[in-house]
Each structure stands twice: as structure tokens, then as C-alpha cells.
Amino acid sequence: MSEQGYEREPGVTPVPRGLGVRVGMLLGFTILIAIAFVAYALYARGVFEPEQRLFLVADNAEGVRVGMDLTFAGFPVGRVRRISLRQDGKVRIGVRVPQSEARWLRSSSVFTLEVPLVGEAKLRAYTANLEDPPLENRAVRPVLRGDANAEIPRMVATLRQVLENIDTATEPGSNLQESLKNARIVSERMAGRQGVLGAVLGSEENAAKILGTIDRANRLLDSLGGVALRLDRTLAKADERLFGRGQIMEETHRAVGQANAILGEVRERLRAVDAILANAQAASASAKTAGANVAAASTDLAALRAEVEASLRKVAALIEEINRKWPFERQTEIRLP
């Protein structure tokens, strides 16, 4: 058999021209797509971009897995590349952060690992101040862990206690039940004829008594109001009589003024008498030689003068007394004798 015998028999299946070109195109296209896709996947994995490293230290790496994202404000900025257990028993989570995303991480950034009840764990970065110096390469930072699973047993224990308390409070004969019963009685009374008063005082009669008392008190207050009014009027009249124009006070005032003036005059007269007596004494002294009768007369004159002076002092004292005692006098100063 010749080699031709093994060729496909022509006519059985039509073989178009340019078959090699088409197959070449197909294979070339396939290779192109494959290379493009591998390049795209490598680009997507950040192979062509410089990265910086960040090591997060946690007590527990549960929920963390290689390839998970480190997010900042919900946007992935890095990816976990390695998880290893350190010599001191803590977990080191190696994260690669592309240089273009590294600006979101600052030296003051805080990292948290949150493990929710449902769904995968989340590594998050929080940066309060984006002006802080950037996070250095190969930085080691602690990661704070918020674990919903760990909270559950504590929550359940607390909840059970609360439920027990509620159970005790609501069982028949409990304080709460009694209080509610009393509250119902009180509210029934409140809704009754005497209202809140009946509820507070316990019975209808007591409430009625109190209401009667209040009525009486009201009447008493009314009459007291009349009395006060009359008293007021009386006082006003007394005021009028006492202080009004031409009334008692003014007349008294005037009388005192007149007495003062009279006394002043008396004092002036007495002073004049004193002066005359002094002159007489001087005359008698110069005429000593005139005789023994004159001497006796001058002695009488001296006694008279002493008497006049005593009277003068008494009158002055009387004026002072009046001035001091009279309360409406303008000069309030008390002069001691």
C-alpha cells in the first residue's frame, strides 16, 4: 500500500482550502488569549507592582486565611500572604500591601480582626489621621480582635440570669403581681366618684369628709378676707386721722414747736436778767465802801442770781428733754446732759 492509501479519501468529507491558515489562526488566537489572561491574572495579583510588607500580631488566627483582604473603609488595600505561629505563641499574619494602596496606612493606624457569626472573618485597618507619617515597610502591629463567637457564652449567661429574674418577678403571688393588683384597685378607685382623693384616702366617706373640710375652710377664708378688708379700711382711716393735714400728729408737732419757741424766749429773758444781775454785782463791788446795808443787799442779789441760773439750767434741760423724746423731730441725735 502506498502512503496515499492512508490519506483521508477525498470527497468523503470536504476539506476547504486554506485549512492550515485557519487552524493556525485558531491556535494563535488561543495562545494569545492564554498569554493575555495569565498576564492579566498576574497583574491582578499585583506581581508587577512593588509591595510593602506588614506584619500583624494576633492572639488567635481563627478565621484568618491566606488570600483574605485587608480592607480600609471597605476597600481592599492588602492581602494576607502568610500566617505563622511565633515562638511566643502569638500568630504573625503577613500582609502584602501594594505601594499604591500603602498611603492609606499610617503609623497611627489601628488594625482589627472581626469574626462575625456568619460569614468570613474581616481584617480591617482604621486610620484616624491621614497626615501622620506613613507606615514603614515591615512594620509589626498588634491586631485587635472582635469575636462575636466569644461573646455568646457570656451573653447567654447574663440572659439566663435576666430571664430567671423575670420568672421570679412574674410568678403568681410575687411582689410584682401584688403590686399590680394594688395598682388595679387604686386605679379603680381613681375612676370612682371621688376620683384620686378616694384612691388616696382609701374610702368614699373619708374623701367626703375631706371635701367637707375643704368647703368649710373655703368659707372661713372668705370671711377672713372680709375681715382683712375691714381692717384695712380701719387702718387707712387711722392713718388719715393720725397723719392727715390738720390732724393729731401735725397739731402735736406744731404745739411742740410753740413750746420750744416759748422756752427759747424764757431762756433769752433769763440770760438778760443774768446780765443785769452781773452788772449790779459789779456796781455793788465798786461801791463796797458805801456801807454795810449795801453789802447785805449785794449778798441777797448773789443768792437771787444763783436761783435764776438754776432756773435757766432747768429750762434748757427741759428743752433738750422734749427734743430728744419727740420722735418726729428732725434732729435724731441724742445729746447727753
Add this chain to the structure above:
Amino acid sequence: MALGALGGRLANWGRTLRFASFALAATLSPSSYGPATRATAVRQIYFTAWQILLPFLLFAALAGAIVMEITLKVAAQFGLAGYTLELILRVLVLELIPLLTALFVALRSGGAIATEVALMQIAGDIAAMQAEGRDPLRREFVPRVAAAALSVLSLTVIGCALTIALAYPAIYGFSPWGFDEFTRTVGKVFGLATLAGFSLKCALFGAAVAVIPISAGLEADRRKKTAPLAVLGGMVRLFFVLGLIEVASLAARYIG
């Protein structure tokens, strides 16, 4: 009787494996490719890949669109819309499209190749070639194995690329602002290990689709009634092997 049947099957598997190793070794050695071999290979690729390219792509697009729509809706209902793209990439691109491609090629060409080889066996062509001192493996089988494997790889790559390209508008519409997230998810799913595993799986699919039908065809002898048996056995074996590769790849990626 049952033992005899079991022994026969085991023998068939053994022959298939031995043929597979020979055929793959010959296919991978450049010295196997003369101008005639290349021509046969090109023709085989034309029939296996080029002719079914359009229907295959339509099928892949339709299946992909439906699976994407279901994934989108279900994920949104469960509040997991953020995982839609990852799910689509993992389920559709990494698993479903390669398997569907392999099955497509197996149905389209595997049966044909098995029948062709069985007919050659019945006609005594292969025995004649061996008698003439020419190696039927290199002359007839290597181009077919190479062509089938390349066809599977080519269709898989194009189908997956189409699916990925369709996934973007399915999820983000025609907005360019989903590109960053899209790129990030692609980077997350297609790690180096995943890419290597994916390539290996596609290569194994291609090899199975290429080798098992030929080996099954060789099981026919000069009696005509052996041909349907050989082809049927070969196709069953092919499906079994494809399933096995898929399961093994899933186990390797997600277990352990």
C-alpha cells in the same frame, strides 16, 4: 464468568493505559512530526475545533449566561452579592466550561476517532502498516492525539475567556467602574497554583479525549461486530475518566 468479565475489563484498562503512555510520549517528542503527520493533525484540528467553534461558543455563552443569572439572583437573595463574581469564576470558568468542552469534543470527535480506528483495524490497515515496518502509532495516532488535545485546550481557553468577558457586563453592566473589583477578584481566584492546576486539568482532559477513543478503537479485531462494542466501551471509559479527572481536581483544590 463474572471474574472473566472483570479480568477482561481490567485488561482493557491496562491496554488503554499502556497505549496512553506510548501515545503521549510519542506526541510529546518532536521527532514524531513529519509533514504528513502535521497535515493530518491540522486536518484533525480543523474538524475537531474549527468546525464546532461557533456552536460551541454559542452554547458556552448561553449556558454561562444562565448560570450567571442564577448565581446573581441566588447570591443577592442570600445577601452574598459580593461573592457572585468569585462564585462564577470558580464554578463556571474553573469547573463547568472545561468539563463541558471536554464532553463536547468527546462527543463530536471521540466517537468519530474511535470508529475510524476500529474500521482501520477491521480493514486490516494497521496490521498492514505494521507488516510494512511503518509505525502506525506515529503515522496515524500521534497526529490525532495531538490534534484532539490541542482542540480541547483551544476550545477551553476560548470558552473560558468568553465566559469571563461575559461575567463583567452580567455583574457590573457596561460601567467601567467595576474593573478594579473585577481585577481584584480575578487575582484572588487565579493564583499561580490555581492556574497550574487548571492547565494540568485541561491537559489531562485533552489527553483523555485524544487517547481513550483510539485505544478503544484498537480493541476491535477483524470481525465487524466488534466495532460497536469497542466504540461503546471506549466512550464509556472516556466519560468515566473525564469524571474522575474532574473529581480529582476538585478534591485537590478544595479538600486538604
